[in-house]
Amino acid sequence: MSFTLAIVGRPNVGKSTLFNRLVGRRLAIVDDQPGVTRDLREGEAKLGDLTFTVLDTAGLEDATDDSLPARMRRLTERAVDMADVCLFVVDARTGITPTDEIFAEILRKRAGHVLLAVNKAEGRNTEGGVLEAWNLGLGEPIPLSAEHGEGMPDLYAALMPLADGFAEAAERAPDEPDLGLPVSEEADEGMQVPTLEKPLQIAVVGRPNAGKSTLINKLLGEERLLTGPEAGITRDAISVMMDWEGVPTRIFDTAGMRKKAKVQEKLEKLSVADGLRAVKFAEVVVVLLDAAIPFEQQDLRIADLAEREGRAVVVAVNKWDLEEDKGAKLKELREAFDRLLPQLRGAPLVTVSAKTGRGLDRLRGAVIRAHEVWNTRVPTAKLNRWLGEMIEAHPPPAPGGRRIRLRYMTQAKTRPPHFVVMCSHPDKMQDSYTRYLVNGLRADFDMPGTPIRLVMRGQGARNPYRGKREKNAGALQKHLDKRKG
Template identity: 50%
Template sequence: MAQRSRGRSEPERPRPRPKPPVGAVLPVVAVAGRPNVGKSTLFNKLTGRRQALVADTPGVTRDRKEGTALLRGRWVRVIDTAGLEESAPETLAGRMRASSESAVAGADLVLFVVDARAGITPADAHFADWLRRQGRPVLLVANKAEGRAGADAAMDAYSLGLGSPVAISAEHGEGIADLMGEITDRLPPEPEAVEPEEAEVLAPVPDATDDETPAPDDRPPGPLRLAIVGRPNAGKSTLLNRLLGEERMITGPEPGLTRDSIAVQLSDAEGPIELVDTAGLRRKARIEAPLEKMSVSASIEALKMAEVAVLVIDATEGVHEQDLQIARLIEREGRGCILVLNKWDAVEDRSVTRQAVADRLETSLAQMKGIPVVTISAMTGAGVERLLPAVRKLLAVWNRRVATGALNRWFEAALERHAPPLVDGRRLKLRYMTQVKARPPTFLVFGTRAEQMPEDYRRYLVNGLRESFDLPGVPIRLQCRGTRNPYADD
């Protein structure tokens, strides 16, 4: 009789998260309210993901954050907004309120969130009156209404004159199902279905074995994922606003305004782009506050999900060591990188600055040799039109495949120019090379004891690949696999 296996069963693979139809126009639901009433917690609960930063600190959310949610079988776009506060327009709170007002103006439904435990405050009443004047449908949500006492406290929200409040606890998930039903009931009716056009049939990707023609890139369908990274106050949010042509992100002289990673959509001549603005990355030793640690984690996660990273540097300050650390992080994650020298209009001696940057990159960032450099002024818009074409060009390099025949002809010539070194008194016997993947370009070398290849010979091969096959500015991975000698044990 066969014995039952006592080993642990393999864990089930997580099911892929459903996505809305590509190109669909989704109804917009904006989550609004004064600070610290739980808007971001509710946003995360509706979208089913921890997208927005949540902390026990008022005013964590500054920029609008968007996500999609499937509510009762209907896809919607949910917008988390900054807390509504009465402040002068030129202050940070005033700029945050202007951003929230813009989200409310474009919403099909506004969720006005109040704190049931704190009761109805004069600020709640003030903004309830303001919402009534906007002419948008409003659904009143009484959050933090846990248990019977919380439900009784939620009834105070009737005094706002916005109809019956929906009592929920976003943190504990209470009442969320009822809220989803209320949201879908109040949205405009869905448009009539249109017969889809005949789908385009894509030809299978051939193997890159032809001597002359490399296989096309294996980039999956979807928007180009582009992350904007850099130190605080380098002009990342200003650049995003300039690319969008609108004041989407809150900007100002204060460093560290952006706290979360904010994704927005735009398009260029070649297709859609998902553009992510991230929080500034400071030196690790200076990061102490828990909220900043969360911001940095969100920035790194956005970088991991990107295909190309735009590293924004303040040209008036030059390339700092922290800028190089960020570039090395981009290289370790295997992403394409474009260096943007912002505030170029404020640079006095441009030729000297450009040469200083080139020298610093040559000596401190040799693993990203040939990295594209674009000089711009995000404030005035000068040079910004060159950025997206440079991104598209770098993306093509990042996706490039080299034909196996051409690759091995180059490999043979490289071995003749510089023979493999001796390791433990025996010379490495490298036989052939193949490209195993793109994104970034990854090559595999086969040979006897190839896995013992010294680092300097690896760099020799990587630099040769970069120069011979035009692979500037992208990480190149070189893997080695040894072949077993059948007589080694005799």
């Protein structure tokens, strides 16, 4: 039986460092300045033979208004309500503060099970902080050092009895209802159907304040991610699981990406790098634009990055509810898209309103379609018939008076579609002819928008079809001779 552990505490007590230690990877951004974590980050933790879900939360601050710290506190309080166990972390070097005492009282009333951890407890000079933690009235403090991995056996010993209790409760509970979602069905070689084990992976990227977190909250139907009028609220690339109308989906919210010249602070550089990693993990990238200022230079760079990484791309224009002349604006957007992003010609362009939820059904259809195209596989025989027609319509170039011969073509892989053409003198093939073939593939095999990779290889590579007819004829003659004898 797995359980959920929420790590809570004041800013800069080492919650994200402990989270990274438990999940065994540097998932959460860590920095010396307080208040780095803002959203709830979820990960699969392993401690000895215990496996459980761990939540990294924003630092608790004594704020109750509508400010950013207050909204962060409300999100952390929500994690406390969600979790089976709360691990309250205090700083052994700083000692117990009045804020710690306030939140200890809140946790006593609100959380079912609370464990107290005293972090940064390496060395003798921190013993006073550990002893002082007894005054919080939350039981025996667990001294540990998340940075150096000290105290993990003591944390395991404290969690073990709770894990056993959750396991016994699960055995007595009725079976969970079947939600009707696919779990382990395998699709054919070309198309992979999203399952609970391998969900559809989507990254939402864009400039700051485009509405990425608001969009994901609307899809989830709850305020799971921190939002507000301030630009640059999201720092970590946060992933959340959802059932998107029957499709198991993991969706990544990323930090807003500004121009590289404007990114000066170390923390923002870490946030952008985290977002770039999310793009590499994703299968479909939703590039979210602001309808008021679409296709800024940074938007184009982000879309081009997704294409170069080989991801399926969907362009979504947010804040569409604020537009007055929607028809003229849509025509302008499509013209700008075709002109500024020719490498994504045919990719879906969807207008949405993350605030009202309008257009989210169209967004889902565009994402599913883009994922299907990204998984397209074309039979080799069909490809070679098509290649012959393309050559007949427009013969390849003839550098130095000798025409390049295209011998045969095959698809090497999907995700994205990757094709190989065996030819003479691939080094002399012009880029314009390669683009002619790529555009033909898009049009004739219905692959709009998805990145297509086309590679020319020399005739030194063996043609698998060469000599096949002669070999079959020889085998037949040998069989006839044997029968005559």
